[in-house]
Amino acid sequence: MRMRFWAAxxxxxxxxxxxxxxxxGLNSAGTVLAGKTPSSSRSIRPQPITVSRSEFxxxxxxxxxxxxxxxxxKITLKEGEAYGWRIKLQNYQGKVKWREVLRLPKPPETxxxxxxxxxxxxxxxxxATSERTQTSVNGVIENFWTIAxxxxxxxxxxQVYIDGRIITTFEFEIVAAK
Numbered sequence: 001m002r003m004r005f006w007a008a009x010x011x012x013x014x015x016x017x018x019x020x021x022x023x024x025g026l027n028s029a030g031t032v033l034a035g036k037t038p039s040s041s042r043s044i045r046p047q048p049i050t051v052s053r054s055e056f057x058x059x060x061x062x063x064x065x066x067x068x069x070x071x072x073x074k075i076t077l078k079e080g081e082a083y084g085w086r087i088k089l090q091n092y093q094g095k096v097k098w099r100e101v102l103r104l105p106k107p108p109e110t111x112x113x114x115x116x117x118x119x120x121x122x123x124x125x126x127x128a129t130s131e132r133t134q135t136s137v138n139g140v141i142e143n144f145w146t147i148a149x150x151x152x153x154x155x156x157x158x159q160v161y162i163d164g165r166i167i168t169t170f171e172f173e174i175v176a177a178k
Contacts, residue, residue, distance in 0.1 A: 049162050052090040052139075056158070056170040058083050059144050073172040077153050084144030085158060085170055092139045099161040100143055102128045109150025147174070 057071040107125030118131035
């Protein structure tokens with residue numbers, strides 16, 4: 001039996017020399033076949049990401065559908081109020097993969113998101129992590145949350161990561177409506 005195995009390996013090795021194919025790991029579960037290395041190769045390097053501005057605040061939409069952004073760190077605990085961040089990337093166009101970690105002072109009555117892919121909640125219910133790939137528009141990426149019934153007042157925090165490194169941290173407060 002051992003002799004047949006070595007004979008088969010010798011035949012395959014001979015074929016690899018003739019065909020220019022490398023045969024690796026014949027006696028392992030993951031056999032890998034790789035073709036010839038291209039005669040010319042070039043490194044594909046992603047664009048470096050530099051933040052030129054980051055801001056946190058409230059997004060308002062008027063009756064005509066015009067969107068405006070009001071920078072603030074105090075958000076009124078009013079159902080439907082949209083709060084979040086915008087980050088302007090310097091000289092950047094294209095897709096950006098980001099991760100956001102939202103920490104609440106205590107668990108809300110419910111968690112919800114428009115896109116549950118890449119969304120998770122901590123065991124204690126106080127932290128939500130969202131991962132998205134977003135095409136920047138004029139170098140801007142953004143994400144917003146909407147106040148829902150049962151959201152707690154208090155101190156919140158959002159951390160935004162790009163390429164695994166923290167880009168910015170936003171500290172803000174949700175205050176009861178007067």
